[in-house]
Amino acid sequence: MTVEDSIDLSHAPVSDSPTESLLVFQITGNPGLIEYYRTFLTLCFDSLRAKYPDRRIKVAGTSLRGFGVQHHERHQSLSHDSNPEGPYDLEQQIEHIGQMLERAIESQTRPNATIKVVLIGHSVGSYILLEVLRRRKQSPSTQQLSNDAKVIGGICLFPTVTHIAKSPSGKKFSLFFAIPYFAVIAGLVVRLMFSWVPFTPLQRLVGLVTGFPSPAAETTTAFLKSPGGVRQALSLAGHEMRTITADAWDDELWGVSQAQDSSDNKTKLFFYFGTNDHWVADETRDELIAARAATGTPGDEKKPTMEIDTYGTPHGFCIKHNDLVAKKVEQYIDELMR
Structure with a gap:
């Protein structure tokens, strides 16, 4: 095995006719090496390819900036700031992921074909995921994502999105x-x-x-x-300790605002929390679920689906627990595609 700074798993149907594309893009936790997720993403890719053989499928992801082990110069060349050598802060990582996501979308673009995008964030990658979505919704005229692509879902695994210092x-x-x-x-x-x-x-x-x-x-x-x-x-x-504190996102992103009813870019969020996660305090997790999660009552279907793992899966699931989490992600993507 070779440790790489990006992962790109692609499937194209036999027919060359215009077809719907599905892009699944992984955002890593910290340490931000995408290679930790190769087994997990391969399991996701194999499942999607079997379920949707007539769709163009791409499962991709990239290491966060400053973690390059193979192509360090390539990551530096993407920098437009005054600190090309790093270390890079959370804001710079968000900008970097936006750029890499756009590149992944461009690689899937075909004439007369639509692109559905599902983002997966792990740990601090979930915070980055929500920030990418927020900036896209707030500045649609300058959004990084192509107009041909619609982010239909965001899947946050063992998310550290509020008060990480309390964990x-x-x-x-x-x-x-x-x-x-x-x-x-x-x-x-x-x-x-x-x-x-x-x-x-x-x-x-x-x-x-x-x-x-x-x-x-x-x-x-x-x-x-x-x-x-x-x-x-x-x-x-x-x-992260200084930045990830209180809930930083508005009702529209959380699916509460009725403004989403007139939007073609609705994004359904899924949160999968750990039990006794050493990077997520139980009280802050429970507060977020109480404030933001869908309850199953009519009218709140657009709110995030939030679940707590019952299998004792650790925060760093991508080391030894890929099968279980990949199956959970498969369930979420099935719901999004329906």
Whole structure:
């Protein structure tokens, strides 16, 4: 296996006639390496290809900025800011994902064919997902997404969208982030520790210590040996603590506002929370569900569907629990396509 900075799984029907396209675009958590999700996205792709053989299917995703391990220069070339070397904050990651999503849509564009888009966000990727949607709705004339594409759904997995600092891990890490230059120092220490260790022995050590299967151990090793990956992850986490606080989105995005009734760009949201998720406090999760979730009563069908996992699936599901979550995503996409 080779650790890549993007994933692109595509299926085209035998017929060349205009056909509806479905694009599923994954937004990663932190650390933002898309390779962690290859098994999960492959399972999703295989399911979609079997269910919709007459549709053009694309399942794609890209690493967040600053996590590049194969094509670092390519990620830098996309930068239009004054800090091309990173680390990149949450705002810059949102802009980057908007750009990458547009590129994925452009690759699916065909004459006289419509494109349905489903976004999947994991952890902080769910926050990025909601921000991409918010900016599209607020500025339709300057939206990054093509007018030929309609985002029909957003699936937020183990989402950290409010008050991340109140979570068990958030409380612990907040103490470290109070230390001046913590991300810089920690990143330097990791580089000094692992830069001289050959890749294969380090991968074996990572697998032994963490219990990760081989693909996840390889991706983690690439992350540890990347020039600035650890610093980027810690810098972004610190920015998440300061930025992800109260619910930042309006009623229209949440499907509450009646203004959506006249829109052709309705987006149905799904939230799949963990039980005892160390990055999501139970009380903030329950408050969000009480305030925003659909209850099953007539008239609130456009509100988000919010569920709590009952299988003990961990926050980092993409390491060992891909099958279960892929089946849940399959259910959500089935509902969206209906």
